[in-house]
Amino acid sequence: MLEQDIDRVLFTEEQLQARVAEIAAQIDRDYAGKQPLLVSVLRGSFVFMADLVRRITLPCTVDFMAVSSYGSGTTSSGQVKIVKDLSEQIEGKDVIVVEDILDSGNTLSYLLKLLEARHPASIRLCTLLDKPERRTKPVAVQYSGFTIPDEFVVGYGLDYDEKYRNLPYIGILKPRVYGGE
Ligand SMILES: O=P(O)(O)OC[C@H]1O[C@H](OP(=O)(O)OP(=O)(O)O)[C@H](O)[C@@H]1O
Numbered sequence: 001m002l003e004q005d006i007d008r009v010l011f012t013e014e015q016l017q018a019r020v021a022e023i024a025a026q027i028d029r030d031y032a033g034k035q036p037l038l039v040s041v042l043r044g045s046f047v048f049m050a051d052l053v054r055r056i057t058l059p060c061t062v063d064f065m066a067v068s069s070y071g072s073g074t075t076s077s078g079q080v081k082i083v084k085d086l087s088e089q090i091e092g093k094d095v096i097v098v099e100d101i102l103d104s105g106n107t108l109s110y111l112l113k114l115l116e117a118r119h120p121a122s123i124r125l126c127t128l129l130d131k132p133e134r135r136t137k138p139v140a141v142q143y144s145g146f147t148i149p150d151e152f153v154v155g156y157g158l159d160y161d162e163k164y165r166n167l168p169y170i171g172i173l174k175p176r177v178y179g180g181e
């Protein structure tokens with residue numbers, strides 16, 4: 001059972017849904033009269049993205065990009081691999097990059113630079129979780145769900161070694177699972 005590997009629940013399903021609704025309402029207000037393109041950074045953000053778009057009432061479009069930098073560990077390898085690029089051009093569009101977590105900043109500093117070079121009309125970052133204590137690369141974030149302590153979290157899309165993404169809540173993984181104390 002996945003549950004046995006969880007030390008404690010950080011955010012319940014209800015807390016996540018309530019915060020997602022608040023972020024969607026903020027996006028609705030900020031992009032009134034526009035049609036934002038939401039870019040989900042796979043794989044981690046798929047659950048957040050699916051909940052977020054269903055709470056946004058503006059017309060919006062979606063696209064997906066897959067990147068990977070963690071492999072099977074709990075720290076970033078520093079190498080960001082583009083596994084799948086966007087399907088559409090973003091030039092002149094109002095882009096919102098949707099992420100599950102901003103940790104070292106490696107993935108997003110790389111990705112935002114790459115997307116900015118394609119000349120969108122605007123680009124903003126929406127991350128469900130922010131772990132600022134671990135930041136090594138500065139990243140500006142406009143929409144952030146929760147600030148979390150320096151613990152490895154899983155669930156609601158977030159994995160450890162590709163597992164736990166299907167937990168409906170976000171929990172702290174027991175360190176023994178990844179060979180910690
Ligand atoms: O700020 P950073 O230290 O770069 O960490 C954040 C990134 O790491 C995770 O992705 P991962 O590489 O594990 O791929 P995944 O989404 O497929 O799990 C997460 O989904 C973010 O994209």
Ligand code: HPA
Pocket residue numbers: 070101103151152153154158159160
């Ligand atoms: O705490 C985390 N959990 C899962 N994936 C991650 N990628 C960066 N930080 C994390």
Ligand SMILES: [Mg+2]
Pocket residue numbers: 044070158159160
């Ligand atoms: Mg991962």
